[in-house]
Amino acid sequence: xxxxxxxxxxxxxxxxxxxxxxxxxxxxxxETVAAAILASGIQSCRxxxxxxxxRAPFCMMGVCFECLMEVDGTPxxxxxxIPVKEGMQIRRQLGRGRGYI
Amino acid sequence: MAHHxxxxxxxxxxxxxxxxxxxxxxxxxxxIDEQASPGGQVYRAITDIPPQRAKLLGPDYQYGRMLVEDxxxxxxxxxxxxxxxxxDAQREIGILHxxxxxxxxxxxxxxxxxxxxxxxPFAGWTLPGVMTAGAGQILLKxxxxxxxxxxxxxxxxxxxxxxxxxxxxxxxxINAIVDLSPKRNFWTALPxxxxxxxxxxxxIKGLKYQLELKKAGVPFYSGVADLCALGKESIEAVEFTHNxxxxxxxxPLLMSHFGxxxxxxxxxxxxxxxxxxxxxxCWRATIDPWSNSSIExxxxxxxxxxxxxxxxxxxxxxxxxxxxxxxxxxxxSKERDEKAHQDRRWLAEDLHVRPFLEALFRPAxxxxxxxxxxxxxxxxxxxxxxxxxxxxxDGHRDxxxxxFLTRCGMGPCQGRQCDNAISQLVxxxxxxxxxxxxxxxxxxxxxxxxIEQLADLHEAGEAK
Ligand SMILES: Cc1cc2nc3c(=O)[nH]c(=O)nc-3n(C[C@H](O)[C@H](O)[C@H](O)COP(=O)(O)OP(=O)(O)OC[C@H]3O[C@@H](n4cnc5c(N)ncnc54)[C@H](O)[C@@H]3O)c2cc1C
Ligand code: FES
Numbered sequence: 001x002x003x004x005x006x007x008x009x010x011x012x013x014x015x016x017x018x019x020x021x022x023x024x025x026x027x028x029x030x031e032t033v034a035a036a037i038l039a040s041g042i043q044s045c046r047x048x049x050x051x052x053x054x055r056a057p058f059c060m061m062g063v064c065f066e067c068l069m070e071v072d073g074t075p076x077x078x079x080x081x082i083p084v085k086e087g088m089q090i091r092r093q094l095g096r097g098r099g100y101i
Numbered sequence: 102m103a104h105h106x107x108x109x110x111x112x113x114x115x116x117x118x119x120x121x122x123x124x125x126x127x128x129x130x131x132x133i134d135e136q137a138s139p140g141g142q143v144y145r146a147i148t149d150i151p152p153q154r155a156k157l158l159g160p161d162y163q164y165g166r167m168l169v170e171d172x173x174x175x176x177x178x179x180x181x182x183x184x185x186x187x188x189d190a191q192r193e194i195g196i197l198h199x200x201x202x203x204x205x206x207x208x209x210x211x212x213x214x215x216x217x218x219x220x221x222p223f224a225g226w227t228l229p230g231v232m233t234a235g236a237g238q239i240l241l242k243x244x245x246x247x248x249x250x251x252x253x254x255x256x257x258x259x260x261x262x263x264x265x266x267x268x269x270x271x272x273x274x275i276n277a278i279v280d281l282s283p284k285r286n287f288w289t290a291l292p293x294x295x296x297x298x299x300x301x302x303x304x305i306k307g308l309k310y311q312l313e314l315k316k317a318g319v320p321f322y323s324g325v326a327d328l329c330a331l332g333k334e335s336i337e338a339v340e341f342t343h344n345x346x347x348x349x350x351x352x353p354l355l356m357s358h359f360g361x362x363x364x365x366x367x368x369x370x371x372x373x374x375x376x377x378x379x380x381x382x383c384w385r386a387t388i389d390p391w392s393n394s395s396i397e398x399x400x401x402x403x404x405x406x407x408x409x410x411x412x413x414x415x416x417x418x419x420x421x422x423x424x425x426x427x428x429x430x431x432x433x434s435k436e437r438d439e440k441a442h443q444d445r446r447w448l449a450e451d452l453h454v455r456p457f458l459e460a461l462f463r464p465a466x467x468x469x470x471x472x473x474x475x476x477x478x479x480x481x482x483x484x485x486x487x488x489x490x491x492x493x494x495d496g497h498r499d500x501x502x503x504x505f506l507t508r509c510g511m512g513p514c515q516g517r518q519c520d521n522a523i524s525q526l527v528x529x530x531x532x533x534x535x536x537x538x539x540x541x542x543x544x545x546x547x548x549x550x551x552i553e554q555l556a557d558l559h560e561a562g563e564a565k
Binding site: 010 | 137142217220235
């Protein structure tokens with residue numbers, strides 16, 4: 001299926017590489033992990049702990065918590081608030097990660 | 102513990118104007134903002150945006166640059182990429198920066214946390230591919246990312262049209278604009294029109310967007326009801342009622358929007374007084390003409406105190422900056438009042454358009470208060486409207502009781518997405534006043550902290 005999002009053709013974009021579920025993916029420097037996921041054509045970033053429904057970033061501003069993923073080994077990271085970094089290990093989060101207080 | 106004269110929370114037009122004004126009057130102040138660069142929602146990424154993308158966003162966006170330049174030229178200290186997770190009545194502030202939690206204290210605090218989009222539960226709103234219009238705009242502003250295979254934008258409010266207009270200029274295919282404001286809104290808004298004409302530039306802008314979109318051939322559906330998103334693993338189509346029939350449009354993306362409401366979690370967690378605004382349909386902090394809250398030393402400004410938009414936020418910010426400078430002994434009351442004069446006038450002028458907009462874009466009452474039984478109200482804990490109705494039938498009378506009983510509002514978003522919906526659903530079911538039922542009681546931490554972060558908590562020296 002073609003990706004639902006694309007990056008505008010802008011001169012001077014810098015590219016970096018991250019790992020998404022073990023696959024090397026080229027993403028644009030400066031964007032957030034959630035943005036990179038969407039632009040890479042990945043439809044859902046996690047499944048819910050209760051019924052396993054697929055979910056994807058919804059608000060992009062830190063208020064819905066749908067964008068939770070595992071980043072560099074830490075689960076439940078709010079990926080719409082985290083910029084991508086070279087070599088970052090990003091994983092879809094299936095079910096419940098480690099709990100927050 | 103680090104100590105400041107004035108701490109401002111939020112780097113949008115309200116916070117930036119408050120910080121600049123206070124600092125220029127001699128106040129030592131720190132501005133804390135979650136974003137990596139100043140600008141808030143409206144001027145997000147303004148300092149590092151490529152020129153080509155900035156042009157797409159329109160002339161209003163560019164104004165943010167001046168605001169940031171003034172702020173940078175002042176002595177106010179900027180602490181970006183930092184989240185405030187608690188604030189108490191003694192003005193002790195919990196912050197999180199680089200995974201490190203810390204505490205600091207201030208003589209005065211100004212809350213300028215802005216707005217969030219009004220969450221409105223509808224069938225299918227949790228499917229991947231359904232996002233808010235604000236999310237679409239953030240992707241565009243901060244990353245230059247746009248829909249690839251078409252998008253439906255649906256709901257009501259100025260931001261919806263603005264996004265569609267920006268998308269059109271970016272060459273995005275808009276499958277449809279679906280307007281869910283009830284047609285009768287026009288008549289209830291009409292009496293407010295003469296006053297709104299005093300701020301006519303807003304109305305002209307709205308008409309211009311609409312005309313240009315129509316001219317470009319974007320399909321418009323107005324007076325629409327019963328929106329739902331359909332699909333299995335992700336959205337495949339939207340369906341809605343239009344002109345008495347059901348209409349289906351295939352789409353890989355739906356961006357919905359039902360106006361914005363104050364991001365009031367921080368102000369509510371301090372315990373300062375709030376009331377339910379029947380015209381804005383949200384909780385608002387009770388403030389005086391200088392934006393002081395009911396708690397000594399804490400002010401709430403800009404959209405976090407009630408929706409007024411970017412220009413009003415800037416003026417309210419200046420007024421609050423002057424008031425802080427006065428109360429901290431940097432300027433006398435005469436100087437404060439003189440300097441406040443213009444901003445107070447401009448603020449009043451700018452707000453003339455609000456009653457009209459609020460009436461025109463008011464979401465349909467049944468959309469807010471009568472979701473279908475199988476619609477998810479709490480996205481996090483997957484609680485349906487039916488479960489909540491059952492809890493009410495079983496005798497539970499307010500949102501906090503229902504929360505403990507059903508876990509609605511106890512997930513990671515801490516009730517941000519279901520708070521308003523619950524208040525309205527409960528009031529509707531019981532046939533009483535929202536205000537009587539109270540909203541969720543908000544307790545710190547208002548942003549998630551891990552146990553490790555809390556255990557490592559230190560009284561920050563370096564978080565200056
Ligand atoms: C997604 C979205 C997009 C919008 N786009 C537009 C637009 O294009 N044009 C327009 O006219 N209006 C827009 N608005 C309306 C907008 O609310 C106002 O126009 C304007 O931004 C209000 O200014 P403000 O200073 O009150 O708040 P904001 O500009 O929202 O600034 C608040 C700031 O506080 C920060 N913050 C919030 N909570 C915390 C915390 N706990 N700790 C640290 N920092 C925090 C936020 O990250 C943000 O930077 C938008 C609103 C939303 C929600
Ligand atoms: S997408 Fe809503 S919190 Fe990240």
